[in-house]
Structure formats: C-alpha cells, structure tokens
Amino acid sequence: MKAILGQAPKPSKNHRPHHVKLGVSRIPGSKSRRLFQEEQRYIAPGLQTIALLPQLAIERGDGSLLTDVDGNTFIDFHSGVSVCSLGYGHPRYVAALKVQLEKIAVGSFTTRNRLELVKLIARLVPRPLRRTQLFSSGAEAVEAAIRLAKSFTKKFHLFGFWSGFHGKTAGVLGLGGPDWKNEVGPLPPGIHLAAYADCYRCPFQTTFPQCGFLCVEHLREQIKTEANGQVAAIVVEPIQGTAGNVVPPPGYLKVLQEVAREQGALLLADEIITGFGRTGRMFACEHDKVVPDIMTVGKGMGSGFPVSGVISSDEITKAEPWSRPSAASSSYGGNPLASTAALATLRAILDDHLVLHAERVGALMLRRLQAMQEKYEFIGDVRGKGLLIGIDLVKDRKTKEPLPRVLTEQIFLEALKRGLLMMGYTARIRIHPALTLPERLAEEGLNILDETFQAILPRWKSLT
Numbered sequence: 001m002k003a004i005l006g007q008a009p010k011p012s013k014n015h016r017p018h019h020v021k022l023g024v025s026r027i028p029g030s031k032s033r034r035l036f037q038e039e040q041r042y043i044a045p046g047l048q049t050i051a052l053l054p055q056l057a058i059e060r061g062d063g064s065l066l067t068d069v070d071g072n073t074f075i076d077f078h079s080g081v082s083v084c085s086l087g088y089g090h091p092r093y094v095a096a097l098k099v100q101l102e103k104i105a106v107g108s109f110t111t112r113n114r115l116e117l118v119k120l121i122a123r124l125v126p127r128p129l130r131r132t133q134l135f136s137s138g139a140e141a142v143e144a145a146i147r148l149a150k151s152f153t154k155k156f157h158l159f160g161f162w163s164g165f166h167g168k169t170a171g172v173l174g175l176g177g178p179d180w181k182n183e184v185g186p187l188p189p190g191i192h193l194a195a196y197a198d199c200y201r202c203p204f205q206t207t208f209p210q211c212g213f214l215c216v217e218h219l220r221e222q223i224k225t226e227a228n229g230q231v232a233a234i235v236v237e238p239i240q241g242t243a244g245n246v247v248p249p250p251g252y253l254k255v256l257q258e259v260a261r262e263q264g265a266l267l268l269a270d271e272i273i274t275g276f277g278r279t280g281r282m283f284a285c286e287h288d289k290v291v292p293d294i295m296t297v298g299k300g301m302g303s304g305f306p307v308s309g310v311i312s313s314d315e316i317t318k319a320e321p322w323s324r325p326s327a328a329s330s331s332y333g334g335n336p337l338a339s340t341a342a343l344a345t346l347r348a349i350l351d352d353h354l355v356l357h358a359e360r361v362g363a364l365m366l367r368r369l370q371a372m373q374e375k376y377e378f379i380g381d382v383r384g385k386g387l388l389i390g391i392d393l394v395k396d397r398k399t400k401e402p403l404p405r406v407l408t409e410q411i412f413l414e415a416l417k418r419g420l421l422m423m424g425y426t427a428r429i430r431i432h433p434a435l436t437l438p439e440r441l442a443e444e445g446l447n448i449l450d451e452t453f454q455a456i457l458p459r460w461k462s463l464t
C-alpha cells in the first residue's frame with residue numbers, strides 16, 4: 001500500500017487569493033435570501049440543516065472555498081457532508097467528466113473507465129476483497145451489501161449500533177439512530193442495535209482500556225440472547241460519522257470481527273464516509289488491520305458525483321440470489337459518467353498523494369483543536385483521524401451535558417459570518433473538509449473557529 005500512496009505531497013498552492021475577503025456582516029445576503037425564499041415556496045420541507053439555517057444560495061466553489069450569490073466567500077470544512085474529496089472544480093476531474101459527457105452518459109455496458117475503475121479498486125483494497133458492484137447512493141449500497149450478506153449466510157438478523165447512520169431507505173433505517181426512524185411505522189424485522197464504542201459518552205460509564213471492551217462483551221451477550229447463530233452481518237461504521245465523527249478506541253474492529261466469526265456472521269464495514277483516504281488511510285479499517293468481509297463505499301469516491309459501491313471477495317459475491325443477472329444492478333449504478341467521476345477521483349487521490357495529505361493536515365488540525373480545548377472549558381472532547389474530526393461541546397465538563405442548541409446554532413452562524421462553513425450547529429461539531437484542503441486554509445479556518453469560540457465564551461459563562 002505504501003508504494004501506491006507515495007511520498008507526502010508538497011504544500012498546495014491552493015490557498016485563498018489575497019483579493020478574496022472572507023466573512024460578511026449579514027447572513028444570508030439579500031440575493032441569497034431572495035432565491036432561498038422563492039425556492040421555499042416550491043421545494044418540499046426536509047432539506048439538510050446546514051442548508052436551512054444559513055439560507056445561502058451558492059454560486060460556485062473553488063478548491064476549499066465556497067462563494068454565494070452575494071459574493072461572500074467561505075472556507076469549507078464541510079465538503080458536502082464529506083463528499084467533495086477533491087475540492088470544488090478539480091481540473092482533472094472536471095476535464096474527465098466533460099470528455100465523457102460528450103461521448104455517452106448512461107447504460108450498464110462495459111466502458112473503458114468502468115473497467116479501469118473496478119481494476120483500480122481491486123488494487124487498493126486488501127485481499128480477499130476484490131470485486132466491486134456499483135450503485136448511486138450510500139443507502140442503496142448498504143442495502144445491497146445487506147442483501148449480499150443474507151444471500152451468502154442464508155441468515156437474516158443484523159446487528160448495528162446506537163447512533164449509527166447508513167442512509168434513509170427502509171432497509172437501513174432500522175440500523176440507525178432514532179432521529180429518522182421514529183414515527184415511520186414498522187421497519188424490516190431482524191434488526192438489533194448495540195452500544196457503539198463511544199468512549200466519551202460511554203453508556204456503561206467505564207473507561208478504556210480498563211473496560212476490556214465492555215460494549216463488545218455486551219454485544220456478544222445480546223447476540224446470544226436475541227439471535228444466536230442467526231446473524232447475517234454486524235454492520236459498523238469504522239468511525240461513526242453522523243453521530244459526530246466518533247472514533248472508537250484502537251482494536252475495536254478486531255474484537256467486532258471476532259464476535260462475527262464466532263457467530264458465523266459477516267463483518268460489514270460501512271466506509272461510505274471513511275473510505276478512500278478520509279481518515280489518513282485508504283480505508284479506515286486499516287487502522288485496526290482488519291479486512292472486513294464486505295465494505296460499502298460512496299460519498300468521497302465520486303467527489304460530488306453520486307456513485308457508491310459494494311466491495312467483497314470472489315467467494316462472497318458469488319452468493320445467490322445476489323449474483324444472478326440483474327439482481328445486483330440498478331438504473332444508474334456505475335454508468336459511464338459515474339465511473340468516470342470515481343476513476344478521476346481515485347486517480348487524483350493517488351497522484352496527488354491525498355491520503356498522506358489528509359493524515360498530515362488532519363493531525364495539525366487535531367493538535368490545534370486540542371490546544372483550544374485547554375482554552376475553552378465548553379470543549380469537552382476533541383477526536384479524529386485524518387480529515388474526519390469531531391468536537392463535543394458541553395455546558396459542563398463534569399456532567400458532560402451537551403451545550404444547548406441556541407448556543408451551538410450561534411457558533412455555527414458566528415463562524416459563518418467570519419467566513420467558515422462547518423457542520424457545527426449541534427453540540428457535536430463535525431469537521432470533514434476536502435482532502436485537498438491546503439494547510440494555510442486549514443489554519444485560517446481554525447483561526448476563525450478560535451475567534452468564534454472566544455465570542456461565544458461570555459454567553460457560555462452566563463449559562464453556568
């Protein structure tokens with residue numbers, strides 16, 4: 001893998017040009033407000049909070065900078081929820097898509113780019129993983145992976161984790177936290193949830209490593225009492241993204257894999273957020289030296305184009321009915337444009353050494369945030385791997401009571417006014433910029449965050 005990843009890159013020149021000023025006095029600006037409000041008359045409710053809160057209308061993106069229709073520019077620590085791994089308008093990515101669009105855009109026939117893509121993925125994944133089937137969304141890929149696990153094991157119980165997230169379609173909703181699945185009626189049977197190794201908020205109130213992975217012991221017992229020998233897969237995010245970029249302790253995936261093996265179940269690693277370099281490794285499972293039986297990928301693999309995939313071994317992907325003609329396919333999965341987008345993305349990740357870049361810039365950011373934690377008592381926890389970083393904001397460090405929403409929304413808007421966009425409107429701030437984020441922009445964004453925390457300090461003090 002080292003040979004593929006290459007040497008650490010030289011610092012990128014893609015920093016903010018001097019004439020581009022960050023921040024604004026009013027969010028949203030008048031043009032954004034007008035477009036947003038007009039759209040609200042026609043668009044159905046339910047958009048992401050990050051779009052609803054600031055009401056920005058976006059004009060264009062350039063690397064890690066986003067510009068709205070009023071001409072305001074923001075450093076982007078969000079990258080479309082960890083999607084735009086190459087940053088906006090990456091020249092080789094844009095050029096590859098333009099060429100392909102002029103040739104052909106749809107269809108499931110073999111194309112040169114799809115062939116090159118699945119060959120490249122086979123080179124990047126650890127053995128025995130080798131074969132990829134392509135889809136469009138993350139939820140679709142996880143559903144397909146679950147069908148594959150059921151086809152292979154001939155069992156149907158699934159174990160997922162509290163606060164997990166695998167998409168919003170019926171087959172995966174049950175595997176996630178309560179926010180999306182309550183009040184939508186019965187979901188498919190056979191889905192069980194166990195506590196994730198969220199050590200900062202450990203439900204068993206223990207501490208790692210003294211706990212000896214008590215949460216996994218609990219899972220082991222839970223499986224025995226609820227579905228002994230009947231489990232198709234344990235479905236896990238190597239780092240829980242939507243939950244707040246929650247990093248489990250080292251060795252977690254290894255012990256989960258042991259439980260899966262004991263049960264004759266598969267370990268299904270959902271690498272949709274973590275895959276293809278995000279955590280400073282090509283795949284997050286590598287941190288624990290674990291090779292899952294099935295891996296799902298998406299988001300950053302297409303750097304903005306909707307493309308996702310299920311990756312597994314020769315042996316597992318042969319399982320029927322999953323492998324029968326048309327059984328694992330979809331209208332758009334791996335179409336010529338999607339394959340081109342993914343191929344261009346993965347090639348750029350390799351050619352520009354973005355895995356090492358993510359590791360290095362992520363480590364710098366983490367150190368800086370840890371220094372902020374010393375300074376601001378309302379920062380309860382800072383954690384991360386590569387460019388996937390989470391922060392817990394608390395009212396009180398001892399009780400760990402989350403900072404109330406009124407304050408976290410102020411943090412989000414104050415940061416935005418100063419020129420930083422991040423998923424920071426809840427008590428669990430999520431930072432996941434483009435993998436191309438230049439070091440200088442990372443520093444500049446963190447300066448803004450520091451100023452924002454300073455501005456919020458008196459309001460936090462008045463709470464306590």
Ligand SMILES: Cc1ncc(COP(=O)(O)O)c(C=O)c1O
Pocket residue numbers: 081136137138139140142165166167168237241242270271272273298299
């Ligand atoms: C780990 C994980 N799996 C699956 C999904 C669902 O992906 P999509 O929104 O493309 O359906 C997400 C989305 O955030 C995710 O983070």
